[in-house]
Amino acid sequence: MNERPALDRELDSKTFRDFYYLKEELVDFCRKNGLPASGGKIEITDRIAYFLDTGKIQSPSSSRKRAAEITDIQEDTEIEPDFVCSERHRAFFKEQIGNRFTFNVAFQKWLKNNAGKTYKEAVAAYEQILEDKKKGKTKIEKQFEYNTYIRDFFADNQGRSLEEAIKCWNYKKQMQGHNRYERADLAAIWGAGS
Structure with a gap:
């Protein structure tokens, strides 16, 4: 499966974690399924994965x-x-x-x-x-995958535009697997005349 599946209750947690979903999509899923929608993207992702695996609702962390x-x-x-x-x-x-x-x-x-x-x-x-x-020397945290991707895109493609970087990001996040920049992602803009 290479095309990003819809985020619904039928999805297994491994497939869910293999694709990129916006925080808004995660929050929407939580609200539709009675899960707490508070917390950061990583916390919400873990809560949804737990729900997909067990069918049980996990409370928000008590770190607050x-x-x-x-x-x-x-x-x-x-x-x-x-x-x-x-x-x-x-x-x-x-x-x-x-x-x-x-x-x-x-x-x-x-x-x-x-x-x-x-x-x-x-x-x-x-x-x-x-x-x-x-x-x-700063490290971009995991929840900021977009920022990391764009930074790495420009490090490898000086002279390219932000529009091209975003096109590659949108292409990448629809694919199964990690969301880190790879040179192969340039396929998203090659068709538009590189």
Whole structure:
């Protein structure tokens, strides 16, 4: 099977995982089948795969615990477990880093994985993340397959347009298997005059 199947209850989880579906399609499937539709794309995908395998509904992960209240954040304050970005945190980081501060994905991940470290260490980590980004050392997370594909397309095809990259992406995501860029994906634009 090479053509992407419709996302329905008859699909087995292996076939489901072999094809690319938009988050909106996953959420729609969840709503139609009584599954919780909250969470990130990876979490929803796992929930649907479990449902397709077992017919059972899996509850959303309980990782959304209430964050500990921090009344006054100082440099030596420890990062709390189950960190949640808040206006209080944003105000602290803007005061330390300046108005250029944003809760980017890499920094949020660092904060969630480094409970017990100090906010002073968090400020240093933020600066390092920005430095790595400037040097092109950042890794695009799995849930951002489109971004990874487009970046890899341009790395291999300088001078090509975004329209061509998107054409190749749309071609690739309809195929069974992984969604990483391959030179063979250029077949999607060869017919249009390369």
